[in-house]
Structure formats: structure tokens, C-alpha cells
Amino acid sequence: xxxxxxxxxxxxxxxxxxxxxxxxxxxxxxxxxxxxxxxxxxxxxxxxxxxxxxxxxxxxxxxxxxxxxxxxxxxxxxxxxxxxxxxxxxxxxxxxxxxxxxxxxxxxxxxxxxxxxxxxxxxxxxxxxxxxxxxxxxxxxxxxxxxxxxxxxxxxxxxxxxxxxxxxxxxxxxxxxxxxxxxxxxxxxxxxxxxxxxxxxxxxxxxxxxxxxxxxxxxxxxxxxxxxxxxxxxxxxxxxxxxxxxxxxxxxxxxxxxxxxxxxxxxxxxxxxxxxxxxxxxxxxxxxxxxxxxxxxxxxxxxxxxxxxxxxxxxxxxxxxxx
Amino acid sequence: xxxxxxxxxxxxxxxxxxxxxxxxxxxxxxxxxxxxxxxxxxxxxxxxxxxxxxxxxxxxxxxxxxxxxxxxxxxxxxxxxxxxxxxxxxxxxxxxxxxxxxxxxxxxxxxxxxxxxxxxxxxxxxxxxxxxxxxxxxxxxxxxxxxxxxxxxxxxxxxxxxxxxxxxxxxxxxxxxxxxxxxxxxxxxxxxxxxxxxxxxxxxxxxxxxxxxxxxxxxxxxxxxxxxxxxxxxxxxxxxxxxxxxxxxxxxxxxxxxxxxxxxxxxxxxxxxxxxxxxxxxxxxxxxxxxxxxxxxxxxxxxxxxxxxxxxxxxxxxxxxxxxxxxxxxxxxxxxxxxxxxxxxxxxxxxxxxxx
Numbered sequence: 001x002x003x004x005x006x007x008x009x010x011x012x013x014x015x016x017x018x019x020x021x022x023x024x025x026x027x028x029x030x031x032x033x034x035x036x037x038x039x040x041x042x043x044x045x046x047x048x049x050x051x052x053x054x055x056x057x058x059x060x061x062x063x064x065x066x067x068x069x070x071x072x073x074x075x076x077x078x079x080x081x082x083x084x085x086x087x088x089x090x091x092x093x094x095x096x097x098x099x100x101x102x103x104x105x106x107x108x109x110x111x112x113x114x115x116x117x118x119x120x121x122x123x124x125x126x127x128x129x130x131x132x133x134x135x136x137x138x139x140x141x142x143x144x145x146x147x148x149x150x151x152x153x154x155x156x157x158x159x160x161x162x163x164x165x166x167x168x169x170x171x172x173x174x175x176x177x178x179x180x181x182x183x184x185x186x187x188x189x190x191x192x193x194x195x196x197x198x199x200x201x202x203x204x205x206x207x208x209x210x211x212x213x214x215x216x217x218x219x220x221x222x223x224x225x226x227x228x229x230x231x232x233x234x235x236x237x238x239x240x241x242x243x244x245x246x247x248x249x250x251x252x253x254x255x256x257x258x259x260x261x262x263x264x265x266x267x268x269x270x271x272x273x274x275x276x277x278x279x280x281x282x283x284x285x286x287x288x289x290x291x292x293x294x295x296x297x298x299x300x301x302x303x304x305x306x307x308x309x310x311x312x313x314x315x316x317x318x319x320x321x322x323x
Numbered sequence: 324x325x326x327x328x329x330x331x332x333x334x335x336x337x338x339x340x341x342x343x344x345x346x347x348x349x350x351x352x353x354x355x356x357x358x359x360x361x362x363x364x365x366x367x368x369x370x371x372x373x374x375x376x377x378x379x380x381x382x383x384x385x386x387x388x389x390x391x392x393x394x395x396x397x398x399x400x401x402x403x404x405x406x407x408x409x410x411x412x413x414x415x416x417x418x419x420x421x422x423x424x425x426x427x428x429x430x431x432x433x434x435x436x437x438x439x440x441x442x443x444x445x446x447x448x449x450x451x452x453x454x455x456x457x458x459x460x461x462x463x464x465x466x467x468x469x470x471x472x473x474x475x476x477x478x479x480x481x482x483x484x485x486x487x488x489x490x491x492x493x494x495x496x497x498x499x500x501x502x503x504x505x506x507x508x509x510x511x512x513x514x515x516x517x518x519x520x521x522x523x524x525x526x527x528x529x530x531x532x533x534x535x536x537x538x539x540x541x542x543x544x545x546x547x548x549x550x551x552x553x554x555x556x557x558x559x560x561x562x563x564x565x566x567x568x569x570x571x572x573x574x575x576x577x578x579x580x581x582x583x584x585x586x587x588x589x590x591x592x593x594x595x596x597x598x599x600x601x602x603x604x605x606x607x608x609x610x611x612x613x614x615x616x617x618x619x620x621x622x623x624x625x626x627x628x629x630x631x632x633x634x635x636x637x638x639x640x641x642x643x644x645x646x647x648x649x650x651x652x653x654x655x656x657x658x659x660x661x662x663x664x665x666x667x668x669x670x671x672x673x674x675x676x677x678x679x
Binding site: 085277 | 420
């Protein structure tokens with residue numbers, strides 16, 4: 001049990017250490033304004049990482065999230081131009097996200113295609129549609145009440161409440177309900193889960209719907225944060241999200257990982273970037289640091305497990321032979 | 324199934340209800356957003372001394388781009404001249420929102436001036452206005468941010484200036500009379516068409532009366548298509564004297580074709596081009612002269628404008644004047660726009676001084 005929990009505990013500890021060290025050594029890191037910027041920077045990654053954690057726990061992946069975000073943003077812009085009210089547009093964008101997620105879900109579950117292939121396909125497809133909808137233009141004149149709410153709030157940024165509420169909800173479902181246990185079961189062994197009465201196909205389908213809807217919401221918030229609806233919004237975000245989830249200790253092979261670990265991963269990546277930029281570290285060095293961190297995060301848990309297995313084998317040679 | 328259809332119906336009804344209620348639409352907010360944030364009204368003091376030790380940061384569209392490197396290189400020289408502290412930051416990708424985190428960082432670092440080439444005029448706005456609230460002067464260069472969120476904009480050249488320069492070079496190269504043709508980018512490229520319009524107006528003037536524009540061809544900013552269009556122009560118009568190509572792709576492709584054909588020395592190529600792309604054609608005599616703004620001067624002027632703003636010499640209001648080192652005196656135009664000046668002409672005599 002402890003071995004399983006080791007990595008995310010380590011990441012949470014490391015995140016706390018980085019936050020303390022940065023507050024002490026980097027000028028202005030601990031200012032309330034910078035805290036607001038930090039929260040805004042990690043907002044889209046944190047949101048999309050919540051359903052992504054579920055999906056990766058079941059052993060699948062969703063690489064289309066950033067394109068869904070972009071399409072949601074593009075649709076938001078063109079509906080706004082068409083004169084619809086923002087209160088209508090926002091639920092429509094969430095609905096659109098859910099539909100795009102359902103398309104992924106259908107391909108993965110009904111047709112049984114590998115999620116990696118499906119979502120790489122829809123990554124290109126949804127981004128392409130975004131450009132069909134809005135071209136390379138931008139829509140900017142969103143109501144100040146909404147844009148101010150997203151960027152505002154001091155010392156605690158408004159959007160932080162949203163992240164916290166959603167994170168608690170996703171955390172409770174994953175770690176304290178039968179739904180969560182089923183997800184781990186599916187990720188550990190789909191066959192076994194099926195015998196235990198779980199319906200992996202149906203479960204996965206709804207996960208993609210939720211992932212799409214959250215990406216749609218992230219598209220809305222992204223648009224309001226930058227007061228700019230564009231088809232290229234969020235390009236490349238899927239990699240940052242997957243990176244944060246893996247760094248947080250979720251196994252890419254499914255069945256393992258915790259939500260607090262993932263959130264720590266998100267905070268660690270964002271605050272490292274923020275602190276390094278404030279200390280005038282070049283982009284290139286920054287990429288090297290985050291890249292190295294990710295490789296370690298994928299290698300280290302596996303290496304630890306191999307070590308444990310080997311020790312077991314050394315201690316109990318007869319049992320290994322007997323099996 | 325019934326459960327699912329019921330929930331779908333709920334969503335639909337909800338959406339309809341929200342629509343029916345009206346709410347915040349583009350029309351209802353049309354007037355709210357146009358108002359510029361009120362900045363404290365200070366009057367400019369043209370005789371104020373330039374402050375020393377100003378922290379001037381450059382945030383171009385993207386780092387590691389040769390054109391950008393030359394621009395900010397000019398900025399660095401100017402910051403040195405005003406005895407300030409130069410800083411260069413920027414994203415590796417030219418995406419709309421990646422610049423925002425850099426602006427936020429610069430606010431934290433309490434810079435005095437941010438010189439920014441905006442990837443998206445609006446996405447950078449909230450952050451730039453936060454910077455201005457913190458007392459930072461914002462100068463946009465090359466690619467403007469929305470005018471409600473910067474103090475001044477360094478424009479490389481006006482449409483009029485470029486059109487005039489194209490007409491002047493065509494006249495010189497044609498020797499005052501003869502057929503000329505234009506090789507443009509795409510038929511709907513806004514800036515290209517605006518320049519060609521000015522060119523046409525210039526051609527209507529008496530001093531250009533003997534020049535005849537025979538055709539405007541389009542190479543779609545594609546090297547191969549531009550090459551073929553140049554070829555087509557020369558075979559359809561045997562008396563053609565000059566091809567004017569106001570696009571860097573077109574002028575390079577046309578020069579490549581002419582330099583290797585029997586037209587070399589008989590037909591002149593001119594327009595807007597990059598010195599590094601055009602150097603060999605200038606050296607082998609295919610191209611006598613072409614033009615482009617000097618990117619180093621854009622950065623140089625941006626730094627001086629920022630220093631003048633930060634020292635209180637100007638506030639960004641129309642008609643204010645300030646000195647920009649070797650470039651001389653500049654006047655702030657409408658909406659805080661400062662025009663660098665007419666494009667720089669490149670010839671065999673000066674091309675080796677430029678590397679971009």
C-alpha cells in the first residue's frame with residue numbers, strides 16, 4: 001500500500017518544498033498579485049487534468065482536450081458575433097464539449113478502437129473545425145462583468161473557488177465512491193472488472209463525455225481570461241495536462257494514482273515555471289527542467305517497483321520458482 | 324432510454340429558457356467595452372531630462388526568429404544609449420496567450436517600460452492594463468496591441484509611405500518611361516492591396532505619366548507560383564521594364580528567375596524584400612534596389628519612445644515631440660502612433676550593413 005502511495009506523497013512534499021523555497025528566494029513570488037497570475041496560469045491545466053486523471057486511471061487517454069477547448073472558444077466567439085447572449089452561449093459550449101467527448105467515447109467503446117488513435121484523430125479534426133468556424137480571426141468584445149470575474153479577485157482569485165469545488169467533487173467520486181473503485185478496477189484489469197459486474201464500455205463512454213464537457217468549460221474560461229476567442233486557443237495544452245497527471249503519480253498503464261497527487265503535479269509544474277521565469281531563467285533552460293522532471297516522473301515509480309519486486313524475489317526464491 | 328431523453332429535454336428547455344430571458348449580448352455590451360481605462364491626466368514636459376537606469380523590457384512575438392533578433396538588437400543599443408537596463412523575454416511559440424504570462428512576470432519584476440509586439444491585440448490587453456496601473460509604460464511595436472491598452476505604437480511605415488516608395492523606385496529603374504507590372508501575394512491580402520492602390524494613385528501623377536502598369540499578377544506568397552507568374556509576365560509582355568513585387572516571397576522568386584534567364588540586365592526587379600534573401604541578386608546585378616523598413620530602427624525607436632514616456636517627456640498624446648538618438652526628432656501622431664519613416668532602400672552600396 002505504501003509503495004503504491006509513495007510517488008504522489010513524494011510529489012506533494014516536493015511541491016510544498018518548491019513553494020516554500022521560491023517564496024523565500026524569488027523576489028515577488030509570494031506577492032498576492034503573483035499568486036493570482038499563478039492560479040490563472042494553472043486554471044485550464046488543473047480543470048482538464050481532473051477528468052484526464054479518471055481516463056488515464058482506466059488505462060485510456062484523451063489527447064483531443066486542447067482541440068475541444070479551441071473549438072469551444074471558436075464557437076463561443078462566432079455565437080457571440082451572431083448576437084446570442086453570453087448566458088446562452090456558455091451552456092451551449094459545455095454541451096458542445098460533451099458531444100465532442102461523446103464522439104470520442106463512441107469510437108473508443110462501440111467500435112473498440114484504441115483511444116490514443118481516436119483522440120489523435122479528433123485532436124486534428126476538432127482543431128480543424130475550430131478554424132472552419134472562426135478562421136484565423138479573433139473575437140474580443142466579451143462583457144466586462146464576465147471577463148473581470150475570471151481575471152479578478154484578490155488576494156484569492158475568483159476562479160480558485162471554482163477549481164477547489166470541482167477538485168473536491170472529482171476527488172470524492174474517485175476516492176470515496178463505488179464509481180471510483182470501478183475506475184481503478186477497469187484500469188487494473190478490464191476483464192476482471194467485467195466479471196465483477198462493472199461495465200467498462202459504458203463507464204469509459206461517460207468519462208469521455210465528462211472530459212469533453214470540462215474541456216468545453218475550459219474553453220469558455222480561457223476565452224474570458226484572455227478576452228479573446230480564437231481557433232488556436234489552448235494549442236498544445238493536452239501535453240501539459242498529460243504531463244501534470246503523470247508527474248502526479250498516475251500510471252500511464254492505468255489502475256494507479258490519486259487526485260491530490262495530480263493537483264500537486266499541476267501546482268508543481270506551474271509554480272516551477274513561474275518562479276524560474278521570475279528569476280530570468282531562459283525558456284530553453286525552463287523546457288529542459290520540466291522535460292527532465294517528466295522523464296523522472298515516468299521512470300522513477302517503475303524503477304521503485306522493479307526494485308521492490310527484485311527484493312521480493314531475492315527474499316523468497318522458492319515461492320517465485322513454484323509460481 | 325427514457326431517462327436519457329428526459330435529461331436531454333431538460334437541457335434543451337433550460338437552454339431555451341435562458342435564451343428567452345435575453346441576457347448579456349454583443350449588442351447590449353457594445354458601448355461598455357469601448358471606453359479606454361482612465362489614466363491619470365498628466366501633462367508632458369518636453370524638457371524633462373531622460374531618466375537614467377530605466378528598466379526597459381522587450382517582449383517580441385516570438386524568440387529565436389531572425390527578424391525579431393534584429394529588431395530587439397536595435398532596442399538593446401538604444402537602451403544602452405539612454406543608460407537603462409535592457410531585458411529580453413518572450414515565448415518560443417507565437418501563440419496569442421503565451422505572451423500574457425511574460426507580461427505578468429514583467430509586472431512582478433517592476434520594469435519601467437514594456438515594449439511589446441502583440442501576437443493578439445486583445446489577449447494581451449488585460450495584462451498590459453494591469454502593467455500600466457502599476458506605473459509601467461507600454462510601447463507596442465511592429466504589431467499593435469489594442470489602442471486602449473498601450474501608451475504608444477511604433478509603426479514601421481505608413482501605407483502611403485510604402486506605396487510612394489514603390490512608385491519612386493519603379494520610376495527610377497524604368498528610366499522614367501515604359502511598362503511595369505506588379506507581382507503581389509494573394510488577391511485579398513489587405514496590406515498588399517492598400518500599397519498597390521497608393522502605387523496606382525502615384526502612377527497617375529504627372530512625373531510618372533510615362534509609366535504604364537500592364538498587369539497585377541498574384542503569386543499567392545508561394546515560391547513556386549510566384550516564380551511561374553514572373554515567368555508568365557516576362558513572356559506575355561516583351562517590353563516590360565520593371566516588376567514591382569511588394570512581398571518578400573514574390574521579389575525573391577522573381578529575382579531568381581530573372582537572374583538565370585536572358586532577361587537579366589534588361590528587366591529590373593524591385594519591391595519589398597529581406598536583405599539576406601536578396602543579397603546574391605543585388606551582388607550579381609539582377610536587382611539594383613529594393614526597400615524595407617529597417618527592423619533595428621523599430622526596436623531602437625521603441626526604446627527611445629519608452630524612455631521618453633517614462634521620463635515624462637511625452638504622454639502619448641497627439642502632437643508631442645521627443646528625440647530618438649541617431650534617428651532624430653519624432654512627433655506622436657493620432658492614437659499614440661509614431662511612424663518610423665519611409666522604408667530604407669537597399670542597394671549594392673549598403674546591403675552588407677544589414678543582416679536579417
